[in-house]
Amino acid sequence: MHTFLTCTSLSFTWPDGTAVFDGLDASFGPGRTGLVGVNGSGKSTLLKLIAGELTPTDGAVRIAGEVGYLPQNVTLDTSLRVDQVLGIAERRAALHAIEAGDASEEHFETVGDDWDVEERALATLGELGLGHIDLDRTTGEVSGGESVLLRLAALLLRRPDVLLLDEPTNNLDLYARRRLYAAVESWPGVMVVVSHDRELLERVEQIADLRSGQISWYGGNYSAYEEALAVEQEAAERMVRVAEADLRKQKRELADAQVKLARRKRYGQKMWDNKREPKIIMSERKRQAQISAGKHRIMHEEKLAEARERLDEAVEAVRDDDEIRVDLPYTAVPPGREVLTLRELELAYGARVAGLDVRGPERIALIGRNGAGKTTLLRTVVGELAPVSGIVAAHVPLRFLPQRLDVLDGELTVAENVARFAPGATNNRIRARLARFLFRGARADQKAATLSGGERFRAALAALMLAEPAPQLLLLDEPTNNLDMASVRQLVTALESYEGALIVASHDLPFLESIGITRWLMLDGELSEITPEAVGYPA
Incomplete structure (x- = not known):
């Protein structure tokens, strides 16, 4: 029997009365499906309904087989051992007891037919680049990216018939992404993946476009979808x-x-x-x-x-995916002007920067594995963290957009948040400039806490880029995480108007290539400059 997944007359409404779906019909067969749509269209909600984490208001989800679900925000109990996360702790303990000479019936019942569970677990960890992680380690010792791959390894070991992945490459470095791509390409069952990662979506076999509560289907990968x-x-x-x-x-x-x-x-x-x-x-x-x-x-x-x-x-x-159009002349930095100087810098968690000079309107990509210290370096440059030793000297006004987007006050409106960064600007001027960031009229009066992910990002970007004095050095930390393709395009067009220096920490290569990077820096214990051809990590 073929594995399948069917949604029939599926409806879902949040407790506050906001309707997400009303009579959605969709069917997913064997193969890899990329689920795309603008922020707020209901992609993650649909995966949660399929996974059983949410209950439909009406309609039904029918699945032939078992479901495995990797949520967008993976949180692990840091006290758990790796074998517990993988779901093999009991079978592994029973195996070790049998090997030690304990022939109790209960151990054989626990093991069942899964005598090679430990070997399979180690092989799966190896395929995902986690071969260095011991099964007895606790998850508190692994990085955020490794914890995502651990959850994926647990799903692969279960061998579910249907695999649901929600933004699986968020927080993964290039090395980990390539491991995940390989796992995706070799998946034999039904897979539905929500992602903004262009490279991942090039590996699917069909695109399901969720728009206005209904799905349109397109055969082929993301490039074929864009052409169609x-x-x-x-x-x-x-x-x-x-x-x-x-x-x-x-x-x-x-x-x-x-x-x-x-x-x-x-x-x-x-x-x-x-x-x-x-x-x-x-x-x-x-x-x-x-x-x-x-x-x-x-x-x-x-x-x-x-x-x-x-x-x-x-x-x-006709789709109306508006683009940000904004003029930012005061961000301009003349070629050769000193922007940032780093000397003999030792960071809080061990990474080092012997020296770095940023001049003029350079666009620098900061790459490196998870845990290498990229965020630590950016937070040190903006003064949020003190260096262990060394010199950090910024010569122009700068702003920092962190991954968490915590520059916004949720209780204030979008206009009020921008006013905090530009206290000298009139209300009319703020609203006129916000309109170019697609916050027109009443939208500028929405509280930041009520914004969708893409809107929140746009509001944070507006607050920083419209700040006074105008930032001539902008630091962005994983800016495309959780952004749909339309929001990524909006970010790219906004950065086209930005005339200052830019340092971007990101694992999203297509995005970095689209914003005109002029220098590539790798942080791997030490900071070093690399060529565009050398971007990436060994397999």
């Missing part, structure tokens, strides 16, 4: 032009008809005034003319209404 979508959008825009032309035509015809009817009415009135025909005939002619004029008017008005409806439908089919 471009063709669709071109056709949709063509239909808008046709519908607009038809609407103009119907308006003209209605106006012409009204002119003709007015002439006919004036002619009829003239005949009546001159009384050239018997009154009874003239009255009948007038009545017939009124009926005809009424039908004529109704026909043209109906045609006009239909044309408006066709235009509305055509416009609805």
Whole structure:
């Protein structure tokens, strides 16, 4: 029997009354499906409904087989041993007891047919690049990226029929990502993966596009989806032009008809005034003319209404993924101007920087494995952490966008948050500039705590880039984590307007390549400059 996953008339509403789905029908068969959609479209909610972590308001989820689910935010009890996280602790203990000579029946029942569980576990850890982690270690000793891979290893060992992955590459370095890509490509069952990671989505076999509570299907990987979508959008825009032309035509015809009817009415009135025909005939002619004029008017008005409806439908089919358009002249840094100096720097957790000079509007990518100290270095540059020793000297105004986006006060509105960073700016100026970050009108009055992930990121970015004095050095820490593709494009367009120096810590290579990186720095114990061709880690 084929493994499958079906959602039938699926509806879900949050306790506050916000509806996410209303009658969603979808079916996922064997193979790898990339689930995409803008932030807030319900991708993570759908995975939670399928995994049984949320209960549908109506409808049903039917699954043939067992489900494995890797949530977006992986948290592990730091006191657990690795074998406990992998779900093999009891079988492993029973095996060790049998090997030590304890032939109790309960040990054999615990082991069942899984005599090679320890070997399988070690092999799975090795495939994911975790071969150095001992099964008896506690999870408190592993990094955040390693804990994600540990949860994935636990799922792979269970061999579920359906595997659900929600943003699995968040916080993974390039080395770990490549291990995960390999695991994804070799998966034999049903897989549904939510991700903004372009390289991961190039490895799926179909794309499910979740928009306005419904799914559209596209065969092939993300590149094929983009091509199909471009063709669709071109056709949709063509239909808008046709519908607009038809609407103009119907308006003209209605106006012409009204002119003709007015002439006919004036002619009829003239005949009546001159009384050239018997009154009874003239009255009948007038009545017939009124009926005809009424039908004529109704026909043209109906045609006009239909044309408006066709235009509305055509416009609805065109996607309105707005882009940030913002002018930031005060962020400009002249070529050669000193921006940042680091000398003989030893960081709080051991990494070292012998020396670094940032000049002019350089765009620097900071890469390195999880735990190498990239975030520590950025926090040291902005003064949030004190170095163990060495010199940090920033020569221009700078701002830092951390992974947690905790620059925003959740109790303040978007406009109020920006005002905190630009206390000298008038309310009108703040709102005018926020509109270019897509916070128009009432949207600028939303409290930060109520924003979706993508909106929250946009608001934090606006607060930093519109700050006074204008930042001439911007530091970003994993900025594309949890962002949908539309939000990543918005970030790229905003950074195109930024004229200062930029240091970005990221594992997202397509994003780094799209923002015009001029220098690549690797932090691996020591900070060193590398060539673009050398970006990456050994397998």
